[in-house]
């Protein structure tokens with residue numbers, strides 16, 4: 035019986051860092067370093083970083099295809115105006131802010147993203163905002179069925195794509 039509390043404390047010391055709860059819940063382990071495991075736990079492994087680069091490449095290629103399709107229809111070359119809202123939705127729902135988490139930069143994996151993307155977070159957020167504003171305008175125009183207005187709004191999206199690429203994408207990547 036005398037040893038039971040000691041054993042519990044030992045188990046807590048082992049269990050809490052594993053659960054990521056050491057900081058708040060274990061006064062008995064105050065000398066145990068708790069920040070380092072937590073900090074590394076939030077970074078992706080190299081394999082996860084590679085998967086993210088693959089994923090965002092495919093998302094980007096998808097955006098490129100949807101831009102082409104939308105421009106063909108909005109430009110009147112293809113008479114399928116009913117498809118425009120769908121293309122607009124794809125463009126407007128690109129999860130740009132989630133595609134570039136910490137630990138997926140050129141210091142870790144082979145990527146066409148510049149290191150500035152992670153050091154200039156404000157600039158990157160502004161580029162995303164510009165893109166989101168432009169794609170929202172495309173969505174609105176596509177819903178009215180006004181092809182010239184949609185075509186014009188798509189031009190703004192194209193500017194937002196290349197604006198971000200100019201700042202945050204390595205030239206001649208692929």
Ligand code: HEC
Pocket residue numbers: 087090091092094095097098099101125130145146147148151158161162165191192194195196198199202203204207208
């Ligand atoms: C907010 C920034 C940003 C916006 C907006 C953006 N891109 Fe990108 N794009 C990037 C970055 C960064 C890369 C490099 C990603 C990598 O290699 O990890 C990239 C890569 C690409 C690629 C190469 C994909 C590959 O690896 O084969 C294409 C194609 C592309 N983007 C098209 C587009 C199109 C089309 C749009 C607009 C409809 C767009 N992008 C909007 C940042 C952006």
